[in-house]
Amino acid sequence: MCLMVANTASMIAEFNLPNLTLLKSLGYQVQVACNFEQGNTCSAQKIERLKRQLNEMDIPFHQIDFPRSVNPLALIRAGGQLRKLLQAYAFDVIHTHTPLTSALVRMEADGHSKIIYTAHGLHFFKGAPLHYWLVYYPIERWLAKKTDVLITINQEDFHRAKAHLKAKRVVYIPGIGVDxxxxxxxxxxxxxxxxxxxxxxxxxxxxxxxxxxxxxxxxxxxxxxxxxxxxxxxxxxxxxxxxxxxxxxxxxxxxxxxxxxxxxxxxxxxxxxxxxxxxxxxxxxxxxxxxxxxxxxxxxxxxxxxxxxxxxxxxxxxxxxxxxxxxxxxxxxxxxxxxxxxxxxxxxxxxxxxxFDMKYAKTCMEIIYKTLYPKCGERNCDDPPHTNA
Incomplete structure (x- = not known):
């Protein structure tokens, strides 16, 4: 069973429907957790359409009040909601997106789930404000130890993560790709x-x-x-x-x-x-x-x-x-x-x-999903290109 986590429903609607379709085709049971109510960058109509799509795909979904920026009280509330969800289901794999939400997921995960973290842009980058480095870099370095696959979507993040973040595997995939x-x-x-x-x-x-x-x-x-x-x-x-x-x-x-x-x-x-x-x-x-x-x-x-x-x-x-x-x-x-x-x-x-065609991204994600949970495929696959494995 796989849990797909994102800070907002728009992140699911605009970037992760291909991954959900792929997971279902591989035989995973899939659930989604995100914030359907606040912070979304798409229309309310698209959010409602997403809910209908998830129902049609037989994918249960859960409202988690993830904030898009650092808000201690909101993070505590979202952490409690997430903790209850993770205690209620035995997820084999959790695929989580964006740095703030993924930090919360990895802190709340009990260690029994394999963690895939797609960064969508690390906060500590060349030219970033100093306080980004002082805050986000130590947190990511600590939580990398709890990460089975860290997916970076640009070359700068890939090389920095490979050199300094000790995730079990660091992978470069250029986003979800473009048709x-x-x-x-x-x-x-x-x-x-x-x-x-x-x-x-x-x-x-x-x-x-x-x-x-x-x-x-x-x-x-x-x-x-x-x-x-x-x-x-x-x-x-x-x-x-x-x-x-x-x-x-x-x-x-x-x-x-x-x-x-x-x-x-x-x-x-x-x-x-x-x-x-x-x-x-x-x-x-x-x-x-x-x-x-x-x-x-x-x-x-x-x-x-x-x-x-x-x-x-x-x-x-x-x-x-x-x-x-x-x-x-x-x-x-x-x-x-x-x-x-x-x-x-x-x-x-x-x-x-x-x-940056989407066919490449789909192939890489299929390999990752099969490798982390071999039951979903007939065989293990080689590591995808551009990994540190």
Missing amino acids: VDAFSAHTIDKTAKRKELGLEEDDTVILSVGELSKRKNHQVMIRALGQLNRPNLHYLIAGQGQEEQRLLRLACTLGVHLHLLGYREDVKDLYAIADVFCLPSKREGLGIAGIEAMAMGLPLLTSHVGGIQDYAIHGVTGYVCEKNCPRVYAQGIEALLLNEKPVCDSQDNKRIASQ
């Missing part, structure tokens, strides 16, 4: 879609996809656009979050055409009508939206942090910027939109995106 063929082949009536969004055919569209949070750093892009005198430039963000009003006020002050589209399920259409994709994050485990955009042939305007470094190459995939410098982002916009010679080739971006 590259589906994105690459997607076509729409661009004129009609732009009209639907209130855009003119000759408008220049810069797109970001991600929650409206300080970590995603959309404000740096708004400030960059405020430095340019191009009235036909429009910045679209697909996502929801606490920074919505702050971003709207900033755009109004700077005279920037900002379109906050909320949570969207038509992101392929949005990629198709965009001229540039922007990913200005201060911290990013991988940034799957950037890979999706490349699969659509879009040039990238990105920061140079975390997993973004694994695919964003300055002068090849687009323009790479200092994460907190609007002036450099403004230069990047001009380079991508005004140069007579293109900064990047769409076919190169599609080729790089293909290295």
